[in-house]
Amino acid sequence: MKLDRELLKGATETIVLAALDRQPLHGYQLVEHLRTQSEGILALGEGTLYPLLYKLEANGLVRGRWEKSAGERRKRVYSLTRKGHRCLAERSAQWEQLVRGVTLILGGKSYA
Amino acid sequence: MRNLPSVDEWIRDVLSGSGLPMNQRADIADEWRDHLLERMDTKRANGMTLDDAVRTALVDFGNPVQLRRQLRGAQRARDLRSALAKTRPIAAWTIGGALCAGGVAAMFLPTSAPVAHRLMGGCGAFLAIALFAIVPAFLASLVELRVVRSQPVDEFHPLRSFVRWSLVVGAFLTGTALSPIALVGLCGYFAPDSVFLSTLHPNPEIMYGAPWLIWRNIAVAACEVPVRSFVIPTLMILAGAFAITLYERSRCVDTPPDDEPRTSVPADVRAG
Numbered sequence: 001m002k003l004d005r006e007l008l009k010g011a012t013e014t015i016v017l018a019a020l021d022r023q024p025l026h027g028y029q030l031v032e033h034l035r036t037q038s039e040g041i042l043a044l045g046e047g048t049l050y051p052l053l054y055k056l057e058a059n060g061l062v063r064g065r066w067e068k069s070a071g072e073r074r075k076r077v078y079s080l081t082r083k084g085h086r087c088l089a090e091r092s093a094q095w096e097q098l099v100r101g102v103t104l105i106l107g108g109k110s111y112a
Numbered sequence: 113m114r115n116l117p118s119v120d121e122w123i124r125d126v127l128s129g130s131g132l133p134m135n136q137r138a139d140i141a142d143e144w145r146d147h148l149l150e151r152m153d154t155k156r157a158n159g160m161t162l163d164d165a166v167r168t169a170l171v172d173f174g175n176p177v178q179l180r181r182q183l184r185g186a187q188r189a190r191d192l193r194s195a196l197a198k199t200r201p202i203a204a205w206t207i208g209g210a211l212c213a214g215g216v217a218a219m220f221l222p223t224s225a226p227v228a229h230r231l232m233g234g235c236g237a238f239l240a241i242a243l244f245a246i247v248p249a250f251l252a253s254l255v256e257l258r259v260v261r262s263q264p265v266d267e268f269h270p271l272r273s274f275v276r277w278s279l280v281v282g283a284f285l286t287g288t289a290l291s292p293i294a295l296v297g298l299c300g301y302f303a304p305d306s307v308f309l310s311t312l313h314p315n316p317e318i319m320y321g322a323p324w325l326i327w328r329n330i331a332v333a334a335c336e337v338p339v340r341s342f343v344i345p346t347l348m349i350l351a352g353a354f355a356i357t358l359y360e361r362s363r364c365v366d367t368p369p370d371d372e373p374r375t376s377v378p379a380d381v382r383a384g
């Protein structure tokens with residue numbers, strides 16, 4: 001089942017921040033990481049991911065820097081800034097509240 | 113596989129209407145090209161032909177029109193934010209500077225000038241120096257933006273902030289206090305018959321020597337009334353720095369990160 005775009009919209013920044021919290025990643029790794037970690041449920045397209053990364057970078061939440069390993073192409077690797085860590089903590093707290101509230105209203109019942 | 117004109121052309125096409133600066137555009141082109149090559153390597157490893165790999169990788173990457181629109185929107189928002197961030201302090205410093213300079217000009221005009229002319233001179237100086245104060249205002253704004261705001265929002269040191277702001281405000285007030293003297297001096301030297309000088313005093317010949325009279329008046333005032341000459345400006349500087357430090361503290365402690373709604377997140381979660 002494909003997720004509603006609007007439903008996903010509010011969570012994309014949080015899941016990107018959470019992915020980068022574990023380890024610095026470049027764009028391709030990030031797309032793959034989100035796809036595999038969410039078991040294919042949150043397959044974020046590159047067209048969504050890159051503008052989002054640039055926005056997060058402009059807001060000082062992530063930092064991108066070029067890295068080059070031996071025998072590889074140079075890659076732009078993104079990591080979380082201190083402000084990004086703080087933002088992630090706030091977002092995850094809000095997310096837990098939201099999930100709790102929605103679960104309480106749904107009452108554990110499936111409407112599918 | 114490393115030279116793919118169709119990929120480069122696609123990226124160039126998307127970025128051409130994005131409104132991004134050229135250096136940033138080149139960085140993004142490198143990044144996207146690397147991403148697409150990696151994606152194509154994976155597809156080819158799964159048995160796809162090169163043409164199919166290129167085509168599907170570009171389709172997977174996203175709609176070029178939407179991508180361009182998103183990048184353009186983000187860039188515009190960034191430009192606007194940057195312009196607003198610069199405009200507000202420049203405007204505030206300019207108005208403050210013009211007021212201070214006007215006051216200084218009215219206070220230290222030659223005592224031989226009639227009161228009406230002194231008042232008119234103060235008003236004239238205010239209008240003229242509003243333009244003249246842009247230079248110290250712009251410098252003070254740059255200091256504010258580059259030095260003071262460059263520190264992370266969650267790092268606030270009251271004493272350090274107060275000292276920095278005292279230096280900024282002190283330098284700014286000194287600059288704006290000197291600007292009317294410099295302005296009158298320049299007018300007297302280059303345009304002794306100017307309207308500006310005639311608003312200060314009916315006799316331009318007296319105003320020609322006005323800068324020296326102003327300097328002399330300041331020196332006399334400093335000797336005769338040291339409290340007014342030194343303590344009051346010092347208090348003004350300290351009060352200004354204190355007010356700005358308080359404002360900065362409120363920004364650091366209460367303001368959530370950009371684009372974030374205000375929320376009541378528990379303190380332990382914030383700290384974590």
